[in-house]
Amino acid sequence: MPDVCANPASVDATLRLLQDGDYVAGRGLATMVFLSLRLSRPILLEGDAGVGKTEIANVLARVLGRRLVRLQCYEGLDAAAAVYEWNYAAQMIEVRLAQARGDIDRESLAKDVFSERFLIKRPLLHALEPGLAGAPVLLIDEVDRADAPFEAYLLELLSDYQITVPEIGTVVAREPPIVVVTSNRTREIHDALKRRCFYHWIGYPSAQRERAILRTKMPEIEKRLGDEIVAFIQELRQTDLSKRPGIGQTLAWASALVELDRVELDPETVSATLSVLLTGRGDAARAGRGVVGDIVAKVKAGTTQATP
Amino acid sequence: MSALPTIDPATGGKLVSNIMHFARALRLAGLPVGPGKLLEAVRAVEVVGPRRRDDFYWALHAVLVERHEQHEIFEQAFRLFWRDPRLLQGAAPLVRSGTERRRPKQLDQVRQRVLDALMAGAKDEELEQPEPEVELDRALSYSPEEVFRHKDFESMSAAELAAARQAIARMRLPIVRLPTRRFVADPQGQRVDMRATLRAGLRTSGLIMPLRRKRRTTRPPPLVILCDVSGSMSRYSRLFVHFVHAVTSDRERVSTFLFGTQLSNVTRHLRHKDVDIALDRIGAAVEDWSGGTRIGVCLKEFNLHWSRRVLGQGALVLLITDGLDRDDVGVLAIEIERLHKSCRRLIWLNPLLRYEGFRAEAAGVKAILPHVDDFRPVHNLDSLADLTEALSRASDRAGGTLRSRAA
Known part of the structure; x- marks a missing residue:
């Protein structure tokens, strides 16, 4: 595992860096990561579930040797859970103690009670603190799950890398963190937030890249089985599904097949393990035995679009 | 201006102005490209270096595209614009594009938008405008199987508008307002607002702690x-x-x-x-x-x-x-x-x-x-x-x- 790494010097270096972290990126994504590192701009990633949006933050933290600060968004996420909160119990005790001491100067008491000592830091505030190896990687995951007011709250952080706590003042990051924001597009992200980020859409990978990903993540898999898996999944994504399988599911399925000691695809095994790939009754029904058989036959005959 | 980077002194000026023209074309095609974005695009290109065409493409893409739907417009505009830097002075690429093979309808519409935008740019420069090609392209964007009719609405009078607004204001959809997890100050609220309570208490140095309350806000669902x-x-x-x-x-x-x-x-x-x-x-x-x-x-x-x-x-x-x-x-x-x-x-x-x-x-x-x-x-x-x-x-x-x- 590399210790502290300097930021890459070129797009090619970025590609290699991501490759070192077992992430097979396209040149577009690498260019954007490179730009974001050089120009200190947040990255906004959109795409279907399971295409590796979150993974990029994990990989960046790993290969650059940075701390990863993760904020999972959910509906109703507010500043108290994401940024900071006051430790009210300790504050009350402090007030009582001050009274016991007879030290009841209003100004100084207020200053004392609302000081950093009583501040409970949450992920966003933590992300502004430098780590040993430099600024952390801040992952704001699934920002579309949070509501619009929270998004507005993020604007100050994303444009100036600072957070204002009314009682204390403005906390500024000495070194801007590497920010990765992901969205599943369950609602439209506000333009103000998008404007502050570099935007990239991660689609499903091409067959070639998917094979590379499978090789990288599961080097133990037989080449033939791997190629067939990728060909099958590429073809399956072309069918009329409401939720197409992502890379995550490709890998899960591949390990399931390895676990079952299969060296090639056959319709029975595929049907039996299809639930790993398709997570809906409608989809499972649509990709019934006939469809699966057809695709497997195509894979065998080497007539899928994905076949090299 | 100090914010402007120094790209290769010999050709830099040209590249910057080309990026500017490109950004303007994108803006006309409907992408929200402001001056801030333009500066940033120039910086991004400078950082990436203009050696590789795909790096150049993705650098501009990272800055100028803000949503997935804009990708297609960007792609088309990029191909049209950077294929021939003198695009704005001549219409040759447009002629070719008009005779390319038939594309799906949606793409055609996108292309039409991009072409129109580039043409508008050309008009600004007071250059010749080749109209027939544009029409040719437009003809392809209609599908023959379905008879499409465009709708003309009679306009509403001011009085009608006012009445409509009142009617809408009176409308009560059978919607239960959903509780959010946000709170507002409310003396009758269910919860104690600790932060406000402490602040109020500090006014008397903690001798009296008047409870401040808050309640959940609600809002209609989407x-x-x-x-x-x-x-x-x-x-x-x-x-x-x-x-x-x-x-x-x-x-x-x-x-x-x-x-x-x-x-x-x-x-x-x-x-x-x-x-x-x-x-x-x-x-x-x-x-x-x-x-x-x-x-x-x-x-x-x-x-x-x-x-x-x-x-x-x-x-x-x-x-x-x-x-x-x-x-x-x-x-x-x-x-x-x-x-x-x-x-x-x-x-x-x-x-x-x-x-x-x-x-x-x-x-x-x-x-x-x-x-x-x-x-x-x-x-x-x-x-x-x-x-x-x-x-x-x-x-x-x-x-x-x-x-x-x-x-």
Whole structure:
């Protein structure tokens, strides 16, 4: 595992860096990561579930040797859970103690009670603190799950890398963190937030890249089985599904097949393990035995679009 | 200006001005490219280095594209613009593009937008404008199988507008306001606001701690309107479109789709405050006014492409249709069930029921009825007031009796 790494010097270096972290990126994504590192701009990633949006933050933290600060968004996420909160119990005790001491100067008491000592830091505030190896990687995951007011709250952080706590003042990051924001597009992200980020859409990978990903993540898999898996999944994504399988599911399925000691695809095994790939009754029904058989036959005959 | 980077001194000026022209073309094609973005694009190109064409492409892409839908416009504009840097001075690339092989319709429309934008740029520069090619391209963007009619709306008088607004303001959709996790100060609130309490207490140095309270705020759920504008509904389409415009400008988080033989998302067009401009844009954007109805297919498309994006956070769906589907009812039954399962509440407004003795006999109606939470028949629908009144009516026997009649 590399210790502290300097930021890459070129797009090619970025590609290699991501490759070192077992992430097979396209040149577009690498260019954007490179730009974001050089120009200190947040990255906004959109795409279907399971295409590796979150993974990029994990990989960046790993290969650059940075701390990863993760904020999972959910509906109703507010500043108290994401940024900071006051430790009210300790504050009350402090007030009582001050009274016991007879030290009841209003100004100084207020200053004392609302000081950093009583501040409970949450992920966003933590992300502004430098780590040993430099600024952390801040992952704001699934920002579309949070509501619009929270998004507005993020604007100050994303444009100036600072957070204002009314009682204390403005906390500024000495070194801007590497920010990765992901969205599943369950609602439209506000333009103000998008404007502050570099935007990239991660689609499903091409067959070639998917094979590379499978090789990288599961080097133990037989080449033939791997190629067939990728060909099958590429073809399956072309069918009329409401939720197409992502890379995550490709890998899960591949390990399931390895676990079952299969060296090639056959319709029975595929049907039996299809639930790993398709997570809906409608989809499972649509990709019934006939469809699966057809695709497997195509894979065998080497007539899928994905076949090299 | 110090913010401007120094690209290669020999050719830098040219590249910067080319990027500027490119950004202007994108802006005309509808991408939100402001001066800030332009500066940033120049910096990005400088950082990446202009040696590799794909790096150059992705650097501009990272800065200038803000959403997935813009990718296609960017792609087309990039290819047209950077293929020949002198594009704005000559029309040669446009001629070629007009005779390229047939593309899917949507792409053609995108291309048309990009071409128009580039041409507008050319006009600005007071250069010759090759018109025939543009027309050639436009001709390809129409599909021969379907007869598309563009809709002209009569404009509304100011008095009508005011009446419409009042009607909408009176409208009470049967919506339960959803609790949010945000709080506002409220003396009668259920919870103690510790932060405010401490601050209040410090005024007396903690001798007296007056409790400050807060309560949850609520807000209406997002609203998704699916409105049928097919032939059988054409009597009402003007009314409905006025209605959805009024609702869209009245509330937050409203998404509107019109459908006939195909589904169109018109939310963006409706955002325009001026109702006539909004309607003009819709009239131009929606191509199947007063055509046939394929409710099932349109709902399927909605379920596939939009439901995840607009039905989040407990959305309420208002389906406005007469339920007369010319297509296979099997599809409709499956898709309406799925729609029902993916939203908080499904309200069906049916304007065809002009007489009391209505029976749910049409197959489409039978397919939809079991899956709606709330059924709103409208008799004598002539004004927005009637419509809003129908929607505001308490969820009463009307739904229940009709459903049992249908059963």
